[in-house]
Amino acid sequence: MKILPIENRIRAISLWQPWAGAMALGIKKQETRSWITKVRGDVVICSTKKSVPKDLYPFSYGAFSDSFGVMDLKGYALCIVEIYDCIQINGSNKPTGSEFHWGDYTDGRYAWMTRNLRLIEPTPIKGGQGFFYLDRNVIKDIK
Numbered sequence: 001m002k003i004l005p006i007e008n009r010i011r012a013i014s015l016w017q018p019w020a021g022a023m024a025l026g027i028k029k030q031e032t033r034s035w036i037t038k039v040r041g042d043v044v045i046c047s048t049k050k051s052v053p054k055d056l057y058p059f060s061y062g063a064f065s066d067s068f069g070v071m072d073l074k075g076y077a078l079c080i081v082e083i084y085d086c087i088q089i090n091g092s093n094k095p096t097g098s099e100f101h102w103g104d105y106t107d108g109r110y111a112w113m114t115r116n117l118r119l120i121e122p123t124p125i126k127g128g129q130g131f132f133y134l135d136r137n138v139i140k141d142i143k
Contacts, residue, residue: 009133010042012077012131012132012134013045013046013130014047015045015047015048016047016050017073021047021073022061022071022079023045023079024045027098029114030111030113031112032089032103032111032112037086038081041083043090043114045080046075046077049074050129054092057116059101081115082114086111088108088109089108089111090124103127
């Protein structure tokens with residue numbers, strides 16, 4: 001298989017559901033992780049194929065209507081967001097409101113700040129851990 005040059009590929013990351021769906025619906029705008037990222041720019045948000053128990057879902061999950069069904073899709077590319085910053089979480093920069101309930105804002109972790117949400121046609125995808133690049137077939141479907 002021919003590897004495409006970086007400029008012809010796009011980064012992606014997989015999130016558990018319902019977090020991936022919440023990102024696609026614009027409910028969640030920050031992704032929290034234990035590690036910093038220097039990645040900036042467009043990233044495709046994908047949903048993992050595996051589920052987590054519903055008792056681990058954010059308590060605010062039931063308050064949102066998902067008329068698009070994206071919170072039920074597992075193993076799909078759902079949207080594109082732009083990562084524009086990554087901040088280390090401390091007592092003074094934690095979000096308020098529902099955003100707080102969609103991440104782990106423990107001091108010392110990192111919040112990846114996103115903007116410029118673009119929905120795409122949900123596309124089946126084989127994900128990976130951490131950031132990964134999409135292959136040419138998926139890129140063709142997304143563009």
